[in-house]
Amino acid sequence: MAKHLDLEEQEQLDQIKHFWAQYGNAITWALIAVLGSFAAWNGWNYWQTNQAIKAAALYDEVQSAAQAADVDRIKRALGDMQAGYAKTSYAGQSALLAARALHTAGQKDAAREALEWTVNNGTDPGYQAVARLRLASLALDAGDFDAAMGWVNTSLPPAFEPLAADRRGDVLKAQGKVEEATAQYRAAWQSMPDTTEYRRLIEVKLASLGVDVLTQSTGVTR
Structure with a gap:
């Protein structure tokens, strides 16, 4: 009986040896790759x-x-x-x-x-958008209207587009382009939630151009 078991064990051992001889190298490299990736991930973190x-x-x-x-x-x-x-x-x-x-x-x-x-x-796209808006303000202060417009005439995250429209309105107003400035201010005003305090500032800018946005744009009065 013991001899029979020894033969079975020997056969199993031979099978394992054969399997390892055939696939052992691939398994080893796979383990190295997995462990290496894990170590790299931990190192990166x-x-x-x-x-x-x-x-x-x-x-x-x-x-x-x-x-x-x-x-x-x-x-x-x-x-x-x-x-x-x-x-x-x-x-x-x-x-x-x-x-x-x-x-x-x-x-x-x-x-x-x-x-x-x-x-x-x-x-960070948000920080980049803020930087563009501030650069537009600096250029506007310096009287460089083309540069000011260039900073905001580009693709910005949607949340910043109302502010970009407001800044474009500032540049156009400084150039005396009243109708175009009004259109930009309207776009900015309409894009902002009612609860946004900045919206009140845009209302003032529109009023300075002779536009009552509350009545002319919405038909609503306060």
Whole structure:
């Protein structure tokens, strides 16, 4: 009986050896690929988390420098963010924050460069849209109407289109193109929810052009 079992075990062992000889190499490489992918995924997650932590700390530095109105410190911190963490969302946030602080400090060229960096290198469409709107405002303030219009005559996320229409209206009004400006303001006003406070500002802009949007556009009075 023991001899019979030994023969069965030997036969099974031979089958295993034969199977491994035929498929063992493929199985080994498959396991290496799976384990390698798992290790790479864990490594990528760790790298991403580590990058986010460092970028968050640098964003705090930009914010602190902006609050202190320390121009040199703002530029240095923003430069470090752009150089090391350009692909994080903090980079776009930092550039927008720095641009505002730099503009307030009279550093208009530096503010424009920070916004342009966001448009060209940012990874968040929302931050890029905000940068475009602010660049349009800077160009309008400088009297460069073509540049101002260029920044908002592009595809933006749907949520920002009413603001883009409002900005186009500002440019057209500054050029004396009253009818075209009115059309843009109307489009912006109609696209915004009734509860949006910004809508009231557009009503004022339309009123300055002689348009009572509440009665002429909707037939509703308050």
